Amino acid sequence: xxxxxLLIMAVGVVAMLTRKIPTAFALVLLAVAIAFAAKAPLTxxxxxxxxxxxxxxxxxxxxxxxxxxGSWLGKLLDETGIAGTLVRKIVExxxxxxxxxxxxxxxxxxxxxxxxxxxxxxxxxxxxxxPAMIAVGIPKVTAAGTILMGIAAGMPFELPIWQFFSTALxxxxxxxxxxxxxxxxxxxAAAVLFxxxxxxxxxxxxxxxxxxxxxxxxxRERRGDAPWYALLTPVIPLVLALGxxxxxxxxxxxxxxxxxxxxxxxxxYGKRLLRTLYSGFEVxxxxxxxxxxxxxxxxxxxLPGAVSALEPLVKAVSPDNPVLFVAVFTVxxxxxxxxxxxxxYGLGAGIAGVLIAAGIYPAVAVLGLATSYNQVFxxxxxxxxxxxxxxxxxxxxxxxxxxRTLPYVWAVALAGLCVTAATYL
Amino acid sequence: xxxxxxTAAGPAARLAAVxxxxxxxxxxxxxxxxxxxxxxxxxxxxxxxxxxxxxxAPVECRARVVESSGGLALGLLARYxxxxxxxxxxxxxxxxLAEETxxxxxxxxxxxxxxxxxxxxxxxAVHERLHHGPxxxxxxxxxxxxxxxxxxxxxxxxxxxxxxxxxHAYARTACGLGRSPLLLTAALVAASSxxxx
Numbered sequence: 001x002x003x004x005x006l007l008i009m010a011v012g013v014v015a016m017l018t019r020k021i022p023t024a025f026a027l028v029l030l031a032v033a034i035a036f037a038a039k040a041p042l043t044x045x046x047x048x049x050x051x052x053x054x055x056x057x058x059x060x061x062x063x064x065x066x067x068x069x070g071s072w073l074g075k076l077l078d079e080t081g082i083a084g085t086l087v088r089k090i091v092e093x094x095x096x097x098x099x100x101x102x103x104x105x106x107x108x109x110x111x112x113x114x115x116x117x118x119x120x121x122x123x124x125x126x127x128x129x130x131p132a133m134i135a136v137g138i139p140k141v142t143a144a145g146t147i148l149m150g151i152a153a154g155m156p157f158e159l160p161i162w163q164f165f166s167t168a169l170x171x172x173x174x175x176x177x178x179x180x181x182x183x184x185x186x187x188x189a190a191a192v193l194f195x196x197x198x199x200x201x202x203x204x205x206x207x208x209x210x211x212x213x214x215x216x217x218x219x220r221e222r223r224g225d226a227p228w229y230a231l232l233t234p235v236i237p238l239v240l241a242l243g244x245x246x247x248x249x250x251x252x253x254x255x256x257x258x259x260x261x262x263x264x265x266x267x268x269y270g271k272r273l274l275r276t277l278y279s280g281f282e283v284x285x286x287x288x289x290x291x292x293x294x295x296x297x298x299x300x301x302x303l304p305g306a307v308s309a310l311e312p313l314v315k316a317v318s319p320d321n322p323v324l325f326v327a328v329f330t331v332x333x334x335x336x337x338x339x340x341x342x343x344x345y346g347l348g349a350g351i352a353g354v355l356i357a358a359g360i361y362p363a364v365a366v367l368g369l370a371t372s373y374n375q376v377f378x379x380x381x382x383x384x385x386x387x388x389x390x391x392x393x394x395x396x397x398x399x400x401x402x403x404r405t406l407p408y409v410w411a412v413a414l415a416g417l418c419v420t421a422a423t424y425l
Numbered sequence: 426x427x428x429x430x431x432t433a434a435g436p437a438a439r440l441a442a443v444x445x446x447x448x449x450x451x452x453x454x455x456x457x458x459x460x461x462x463x464x465x466x467x468x469x470x471x472x473x474x475x476x477x478x479x480x481x482a483p484v485e486c487r488a489r490v491v492e493s494s495g496g497l498a499l500g501l502l503a504r505y506x507x508x509x510x511x512x513x514x515x516x517x518x519x520x521x522l523a524e525e526t527x528x529x530x531x532x533x534x535x536x537x538x539x540x541x542x543x544x545x546x547x548x549x550a551v552h553e554r555l556h557h558g559p560x561x562x563x564x565x566x567x568x569x570x571x572x573x574x575x576x577x578x579x580x581x582x583x584x585x586x587x588x589x590x591x592x593h594a595y596a597r598t599a600c601g602l603g604r605s606p607l608l609l610t611a612a613l614v615a616a617s618s619x620x621x622x
Contacts, residue, residue: 205504
């Protein structure tokens with residue numbers, strides 16, 4: 001039976017890879033097929049209807065709320081001009097030295113990456129940041145890669161991600177936070193190295209172009225500079241969640257209120273809050289859809305029938321020696337690209353669920369594995385929305401960005417796996 | 426990308442009616458960080474960058490020069506890379522289209538035969554000079570964009586796109602062109618997108 005479930009998963013991966021079915025729909029179909037293969041009853045406890053669809057859909061509800069709040073805060077950063085002001089100030093102060101500009105925009109991307117993820121994060125930092133970097137001579141691929149590496153450096157502190165791994169892997173938020181703190185220095189070092197090494201290797205580029213800047217999604221009016229104290233907004237949720245160990249949702253709400261109070265006239269509070277909240281829903285729709293589907297998949301792979309069928313198979317192929325663990329999972333890194341089977345926002349979440357449910361590795365080791373892969377997926381996957389957006393906006397292909405960034409994020413994954421093996425195995 | 430050459434006199438006259446400083450200000454306006462800035466301020470910066478570029482001492486293009494096709498697809502006429510070795514890439518298809526456009530618009534008296542290639546080399550030589558030498562600081566001082574004031578001390582900020590305006594102004598002076606290459610760029614944008622202005 002385990003083989004049948006693996007075959008179903010393989011079919012799902014092919015469907016996602018070939019883009020025959022959108023990832024979220026493919027995951028729902030996978031969940032239902034796995035449940036049937038695991039001989040789950042149609043209704044009742046541990047059933048297809050109740051156990052997988054009814055209970056699985058809201059399994060990651062806390063993550064979905066965190067995503068909505070992150071998207072809301074992201075919209076506020078955009079509408080109040082906070083993100084744009086940060087980038088403009090960096091260009092004005094450091095424009096003579098392209099590397100300084102790139103490092104500054106990397107820092108902005110990192111901050112934005114702690115607030116929200118995916119394409120909205122790339123757009124927040126990149127809409128002004130990418131053409132600004134190109135204007136001071138940073139080559140296009142380096143400019144796109146800088147935004148992505150920055151977002152990935154902020155990812156260990158992205159509160160919705162803490163919530164996701166906490167719920168999906170049934171781990172306390174403290175544990176997730178603890179591992180993320182260990183992962184962050186590697187992600188940051190890789191991001192800074194990317195800018196320094198790529199600047200050294202590629203130098204600067206200036207062109208007599210027929211257009212002075214890449215085509216923008218929409219010709220936006222400058223919204224004026226936000227006051228300097230408003231620029232602290234992205235660090236507010238972080239300080240509260242990290243420094244004061246406040247829960248994720250109130251931390252994000254505090255960031256939203258700080259952005260509002262420091263940039264908006266009192267008479268316009270309600271209007272701005274509502275407008276940005278509704279826009280935030282639009283931004284949050286794709287990840288929420290995905291999290292509904294992942295919840296169902298997690299519920300399916302944790303069904304008793306699925307666990308007992310998969311346990312011997314997964315046990316047979318999973319390395320238990322720490323060195324082998326690092327070696328094997330480092331070699332498998334490319335399998336999280338192109339919506340591959342180790343993508344944590346796809347089948348990878350299901351595999352993580354199997355590894356925990358079958359007791360192959362402790363949950364915290366699976367956290368290390370999944371977050372290490374997430375660092376790769378978040379930057380280099382040519383099918384992930386932030387990579388596609390950044391590359392296309394810079395005027396290059398996502399594959400070019402993947403080739404340039406992959407060595408750096410692969411090294412981050414290796415470091416994350418080493419920490420995992422040394423600490424938890 | 427297909428190129429449709431405009432032949433009517435109307436578009437040529439309309440494009441030529443806009444002065445070089447206005448084209449410089451337009452280039453700055455479309456450069457990020459200047460969204461919504463006062464048009465008068467942009468015009469002032471464009472004038473300062475133009476004067477700086479026009480007054481620059483002759484710059485020798487020391488970079489390696491390579492020629493290739495494919496510029497129209499990239500939307501480029503020329504490109505300068507500082508690494509691995511300083512190189513100027515000239516895109517022959519875009520240069521050819523520029524020469525054809527000059528003839529079609531009746532602008533040969535402003536842009537003599539072969540001047541587009543020379544202007545491209547001059548333009549990229551300025552980028553090389555601004556990248557490696559102290560000239561960039563001089564341009565910044567001339568633009569006078571204050572980003573921080575501490576008593577009597579002022580910190581001048583970088584004006585994105587000003588080096589581009591300066592490079593075009595230098596190319597115009599160095600190659601003895603009647604008008605800035607910015608006018609030619611505006612015509613090429615229309616020609617390369619197949620639209621008539």
